[in-house]
Every structure is written in structure tokens, then in C-alpha cells.
Amino acid sequence: MALLPLSLPQADLLFDPAFLPAAEAAALLAQLTAEVAWEQRTIRLFGQESPQPRLTAWYGDADARYTYSGLAWEPRPWTPALLALRQRLEAATASRFNSVLLNLYRDGRDGMGWHADDEPELGPAPAIASLSLGATRRFRLRPRAGLVHPPLSLDLGSGSLLLMRGPTQRHWQHALPKTTRPLGPRLNLTFRWVAGSPAGPAYS
Numbered sequence: 796m797a798l799l800p801l802s803l804p805q806a807d808l809l810f811d812p813a814f815l816p817a818a819e820a821a822a823l824l825a826q827l828t829a830e831v832a833w834e835q836r837t838i839r840l841f842g843q844e845s846p847q848p849r850l851t852a853w854y855g856d857a858d859a860r861y862t863y864s865g866l867a868w869e870p871r872p873w874t875p876a877l878l879a880l881r882q883r884l885e886a887a888t889a890s891r892f893n894s895v896l897l898n899l900y901r902d903g904r905d906g907m908g909w910h911a912d913d914e915p916e917l918g919p920a921p922a923i924a925s926l927s928l929g930a931t932r933r934f935r936l937r938p939r940a941g942l943v944h945p946p947l948s949l950d951l952g953s954g955s956l957l958l959m960r961g962p963t964q965r966h967w968q969h970a971l972p973k974t975t976r977p978l979g980p981r982l983n984l985t986f987r988w989v990a991g992s993p994a995g996p997a998y999s
């Protein structure tokens with residue numbers, strides 16, 4: 796398939812529902828689920844410690860440190876599988892990535908709350924390539940203050956690729972809502988470019 800633009804104001808979104816063939820996406824899901832160093836990290840929100848509702852891991856170049864939700868991330872060194880994916884995504888998106896955040900949503904009780912990927916080390920107009928494997932989950936986008944537009948829902952199936960770039964993070968937030976529907980695990984990889992400078996201020 797091909798990356799095709801989604802029409803949304805103050806955003807630059809491209810989507811390919813079948814970037815990876817189904818069999819390859821399934822094999823990659825099994826491999827990464829088994830070999831990635833998954834952690835369930837604790838975040839401090841409103842003065843309260845709570846475990847994140849998903850498992851995470853951060854891989855990348857040694858200088859690609861990252862801070863969000865008050866958590867500092869030291870990248871683990873690239874694995875062969877993640878390096879190969881980076882190369883394919885760089886070619887497909889004409890972008891460069893020095894790191895990848897992996898999220899494993901074990902079932903519908905795992906999710907991610909509303910946020911924008913707008914940490915200072917990502918720069919003002921980051922290109923973020925989001926590859927999904929496993930169960931189809933609904934990805935939501937809603938405008939930030941200053942923009943009036945209905946929210947958007949996008950079903951991210953196995954092997955799909957969503958590229959967010961330009962003004963998207965500045966004007967839109969996104970989330971992966973929890974669901975009571977019984978469903979299997981979903982693994983999402985967001986490839987990013989992180990400036991190799993001291994980590995920015997904590998963000999929640």
C-alpha cells in the first residue's frame with residue numbers, strides 16, 4: 796500500500812493501513828513481544844504515584860535521552876529487528892529517526908491518555924512514525940485550545956503506519972482509549988528524532 800494524506804486542519808497526517816503484510820506484522824508482534832525489555836513504569840501525576848496502564852521500552856542511539864511525564868528514559872541499544880524497521884520507516888517516510896518508544900497494550904484495560912508529543916527535545920514540528928502490530932485499537936485525535944474541530948477516530952490495525960508531522964502535535968492531542976471489548980495484545984512503535992541535548996523539563 797502507500798502512505799496517503801488524511802485531511803485535517805493544522806495537521807499533517809499520512810496513513811497506510813497495510814504498510815506491513817499481515818503475516819509479517821504477526822511474526823514481528825511475536826518476536827518483539829518476546830525480545831523487547833518491557834517495563835511497567837510508575838508515573839507521578841497530581842502528586843500520586845501510579846503504574847502506567849501498559850508496558851513500555853525505549854531504544855535508540857546513546858544520546859537520544861528523553862523525558863516525559865516526569866520520567867527520564869535512557870535508550871537501550873538498537874536490536875537488529877528494530878534497526879531494520881528504522882531503516883524501512885526512514886525510507887518510507889523520508890524522515891530520520893534516532894529512537895523508538897514501544898508500547899505494549901496487553902488488552903483493552905491498557906491504554907494511553909490524552910497528550911501531545913510536544914516535549915522540547917522533539918523540536919517544534921516533529922515527524923513521528925507510528926507502526927501498529929496486533930489487535931486493532933481506536934486512535935483518537937482532538938484539537939488543542941485555539942482550534943475548533945470535531946475529534947477524529949482512526950482504527951489502527953496490524954501492520955498500519957501513521958505518520959504525524961509538521962504542526963500536528965502543536966494543534967492536536969491524541970489518545971488510545973481503554974475499551975471493555977475483549978481483545979488481544981497490541982504493540983505500537985513510535986519512531987522519533989530526539990535532540991541529543993540535556994533532557995527538557997518534566998512534563999505530565
Ligand SMILES: O=C(O)CCC(=O)C(=O)O
Pocket residue numbers: 896898907912925934951969970971983985
Ligand atoms: O499506541 C498508540 O497508537 C499511540 C502511542 C503514542 O501516542 C505515543 O507513544 O506517544
Ligand SMILES: [Fe+2]
Pocket residue numbers: 910911912969
Ligand atoms: Fe503520542
